[in-house]
Amino acid sequence: MNSHTMETLERCARKAGAIEPCSLCGGYDVYVGDDEADRMTYAMATNAWKAGDSGFRSMWKPAQVSAVVKQFLDAANDRCPSCSIP
Numbered sequence: 001m002n003s004h005t006m007e008t009l010e011r012c013a014r015k016a017g018a019i020e021p022c023s024l025c026g027g028y029d030v031y032v033g034d035d036e037a038d039r040m041t042y043a044m045a046t047n048a049w050k051a052g053d054s055g056f057r058s059m060w061k062p063a064q065v066s067a068v069v070k071q072f073l074d075a076a077n078d079r080c081p082s083c084s085i086p
């Protein structure tokens with residue numbers, strides 16, 4: 001996944017509410033864990049792909065878009081790496 005793809009996924013996930021900035025420090029995005037927001041992220045990413053978003057240029061079928069969204073959400077911080085107590 002290149003940086004363009006990453007930017008697009010971040011934008012979709014933020015707008016969908018699947019990730020949001022840490023409420024304490026605001027320095028890191030934290031995974032919200034809301035199923036509805038996750039579904040919204042998939043939908044928004046697929047729409048961006050259909051619209052020809054440059055982040056998905058190398059992808060030619062929806063399953064590839066879903067795969068990078070899943071990868072992105074799986075990799076998102078469950079807790080803020082700066083504030084969370086280990």
Ligand SMILES: [Zn+2]
Nearest residue numbers: 022025080083
């Ligand atoms: Zn924090």
